[in-house]
Amino acid sequence: MRTKAILAIIAMALFSLLAAPAWAATVGSPYYNAVRADNPLVYYGFDEAAGPTATDLSVNGRNGTYGNTYTLNQASAYTGLGTGVLFNGGNVAVPALGGVYSSLTLEYWIKPTDLGGGGFRTLYNRDGWNTGWVHNHLWAGGAGGASKPMEFSLAGANPTDQFPTGAIQLNTWQHVALVYDASAKTIMQYLNGVAQNPVTTYTTALSADLSGTGHIGQWDGSSRPYLGSMDEFAVYGTALTATQISAHYSASTQTANLDVPEPATMALMGLCLAGLGRYVRRRR
Ligand SMILES: [Ca+2]
Numbered sequence: 440m441r442t443k444a445i446l447a448i449i450a451m452a453l454f455s456l457l458a459a460p461a462w463a464a465t466v467g468s469p470y471y472n473a474v475r476a477d478n479p480l481v482y483y484g485f486d487e488a489a490g491p492t493a494t495d496l497s498v499n500g501r502n503g504t505y506g507n508t509y510t511l512n513q514a515s516a517y518t519g520l521g522t523g524v525l526f527n528g529g530n531v532a533v534p535a536l537g538g539v540y541s542s543l544t545l546e547y548w549i550k551p552t553d554l555g556g557g558g559f560r561t562l563y564n565r566d567g568w569n570t571g572w573v574h575n576h577l578w579a580g581g582a583g584g585a586s587k588p589m590e591f592s593l594a595g596a597n598p599t600d601q602f603p604t605g606a607i608q609l610n611t612w613q614h615v616a617l618v619y620d621a622s623a624k625t626i627m628q629y630l631n632g633v634a635q636n637p638v639t640t641y642t643t644a645l646s647a648d649l650s651g652t653g654h655i656g657q658w659d660g661s662s663r664p665y666l667g668s669m670d671e672f673a674v675y676g677t678a679l680t681a682t683q684i685s686a687h688y689s690a691s692t693q694t695a696n697l698d699v700p701e702p703a704t705m706a707l708m709g710l711c712l713a714g715l716g717r718y719v720r721r722r723r
Contacts, residue, residue: 465671468519469690471496474546477683479673480536480649486521487511493531497673503531506660515670516548516612517691523548523670530657530664531672533563536649542678543619543647545575545591546687550612551667554579554588559663563674566659570595571648575617577607577665591617591626597643603628605635612668614688620678621646632688634681649674 465471465484474482475497482497490505505511509529512522524531545563553560555577565572572594579588583602592600603617605628616629624644628635654660655672671691679687 465519465521466496468521469693470517470519470671470687473687473690474671474673477675477679477687478677479546479675481533482673483531483655483671484521485511485524485670485672499537501534501536503533503655506530506532507657509656513668513670515668516550516614519691519693520548520670523550523668525668526656526665528657528664530561530660531655532660533653533655535651536653536674537676538650539571539646539648540676541621541646542676543573543649544616544675544677544679544684545673546614546616546675546679546684547672548612548614548670548691549607549665549667550669551577551607551609551665553577553666554585554607554609555590556580556585559590559658560665561654561656561658561663562665562669563653563655563672564658564663565649565651565653567651568594569648571645572651573619573647573649573653576663578602589615589617589628591619593619593645593647595643595645596641598641601626601639601641603635603639604637605630610667612670614691616679616684616687618678618684619647620644623678629681629684629688632685634684649676 464486479497481495481501483493484496493503495501507529508527510525513525515523556579560577563575574592576590577588578590579585586606587602588607603626614631618627621644624641625638627638656665
């Protein structure tokens with residue numbers, strides 16, 4: 440009877456180790472694999488314990504640099520997303536993203552505390568304002584109003600400021616994808632993997648120029664701050680499909696796949712099993 444009780448305790452200990460959240464970072468999670476499979480130009484997981492380097496998780500080595508007021512180690516929406524960053528007048532400086540693209544996708548998780556009723560809340564902004572340069576903000580004070588605060592702008596396009604359909608929630612984590620297609624003259628917003636309709640259209644659209652530096656979280660690194668948390672920021676030089684974006688969102692929620700023990704957990708399990716083995720041998 441005593442043996443059964445001890446075995447039950449050991450089994451419960453092993454189960455609790457297996458069930459514990461295993462990922463302190465994005466790397467290796469289903470979301471990470473889904474994003475990387477679609478060849479992002481840059482991909483920040485914001486999993487660093489400390490700045491100033493924001494590691495690019497794509498294959499392109501475009502590390503960013505945290506600046507001004509930011510706080511790392513923020514709880515994210517799902518375990519497989521690791522941790523995120525809280526911006527409160529902070530930013531990440533982003534290097535040039537390669538060139539000019541006829542299609543573009545911006546993707547990130549955000550938990551905003553302000554939707555921009557008083558002005559731009561910069562999500563991603565190429566520094567400066569010339570033909571084809573991309574800017575993306577929350578701007579509830581703009582023409583879209585509070586129901587369509589997401590703004591995507593491209594210098595030289597008509598209209599300049601676009602407000603894709605779909606409400607952004609305050610103080611709530613949400614997955615956002617913005618897909619710009621210059622050939623189709625459209626900008627489309629996906630929220631939590633679902634396409635928001637109707638699709639916003641341009642009269643004149645231009646290729647998006649990302650050949651220069653930019654910033655996440657602040658306009659040119661010093662003003663118009665995004666207020667709130669962000670995680671898993673990625674930019675693609677292609678128009679991701681509805682299927683791809685839905686798959687990314689679904690991958691983020693696959694916590695069942697995340698219960699893969701870390702090395703430290705494996706070592707603890709090994710000690711438990713060794714102890715169990717010695718105990719059973721002694722009882723024989
Ligand atoms: Ca993360």
